[in-house]
Amino acid sequence: MSTNTVSLPGGTWSLGELTVTRFGYGAMQLAGPGVMGPPADRDGAIAVLRKAVDLGITHIDTADAYGPHVTNELIREALHPYPPSLHIVTKVGAHRDAHGGWSPARRPEDLRRAVHDNLETLGLERLDVVNLRLGDATGPQPGSLAEAFGTLVELQQQGLIRHLGVSNATFEQVAEAQAIAPIVCVQNMYNLAHRHDDPLIDELAGHGIAYVPFFPLGGFSPLQSSTLSAVADRLGTTPMSVALAWLLHRSPNILLIPGTSSPAHLAENVAGAATPLSRDDLTELDKIGSPHER
Template structure:
């Protein structure tokens, strides 16, 4: 498979020795309802993945827990053998239960098994980037991640993992992780309305570490704001496009991984991320999440 030489909004960022487009694609939505089971339209899911690569996207985010197993299998079917420019980023640290929950799976055996499963399902000999997922479904939780991260460092030394990241973590856990091993990315919930990581985003930018917001469009409940709608109407665009464009403007280390099941929506996301926002637009949008930031984490 080849890619078109398309210049995507925001340019590129470097994860360790890997160059990725700042506009990426998150594969979570390709699984069935509740991120469980297969997609209703398997051919459509494969088409979205192939279109992402055709558009020039070189960063695809996934996890063996999505489905479980489903999104990795789709990625392999659609894109393997992978273009040399394409980098698949996965995560470990959680599994799925019969009720669709996300129980932690962070023992040494759990993490080794998860890395092996990702290698097998993706058809790879080494994983480009593995994020250690901490916390739970409600968000980051305090506590040390040293034991878990050291397990991944050991797997890195064995040549199974190229680079490490952390996900669903507190600012203190990021600092702890960086003291243990080089970290190339942090993946937390962040968007126009969820701004608790503002200081962390800036700290990581100064250190050359990527910040990858999950739920950049608000998650399963899309972002809603009068200010966001007003900017979108003024630009003749959509609220979701404006939200993506704001993230690219927010900091150069922010990498986008919006997900979708639709080729048309994928193209809309890519085009929308490139919207030009004026200083007045940015000032208006910047105020959306400021009340929560001032109030602190809940």
């Protein structure tokens, strides 16, 4: 399988020496309800992954905890052997408990097992990028990442990982990771209405490090804003399209990984992210993250 040469909104960014499209694809929604078990429509899941590649997307985000194992196995079935231009980013640091919770799994033995599980389920000898997932389901939590991140550095030195990143991290944890070893990305919750990482995004941009917002459209509860709806109505498009386009305008180091289980919806997201936004549009949208509008 080979990727088509397609101009995607936002152009490209470099994760180390790896060039990826700023518009990527997040595979989490390909698993069953609650990100557990297989999808109801396996053929549809395969189709959306192949559609991503057909559209020219070269950045797919996943984790072996999704399912668990489900999304990685789907990616392998749909796309292996992978095109040289396609780069898969995964994360470790949590596992699914019997109730579908996201329990921390950051002991050295947990992380080594997770890296080897990702290698096996994806059918790879080396992972392009591995993010260390910190915090918990409520968000980032303070505390040192030194032992966990050091374990991933050891696996990187063994040739099992090409590049490292962190996810669900505080500003201080990002700085601590950078002091231990280079990182190429930070993956945190961020969108039009949740702007707490604005200073971090600007700091990372100055160092050429990518910022990858998860829940770019609000997560399990879509973004709701009268301002967002008004701008979308004026532009003749959807609020979600405007929200994606705003993220690409926010900073050149922001990479998008919106998820969907529908090939048609994926194509709609790509088209929506290309929505032109004027300076006045951006000024109006920037007000959404202020304390005066929620």
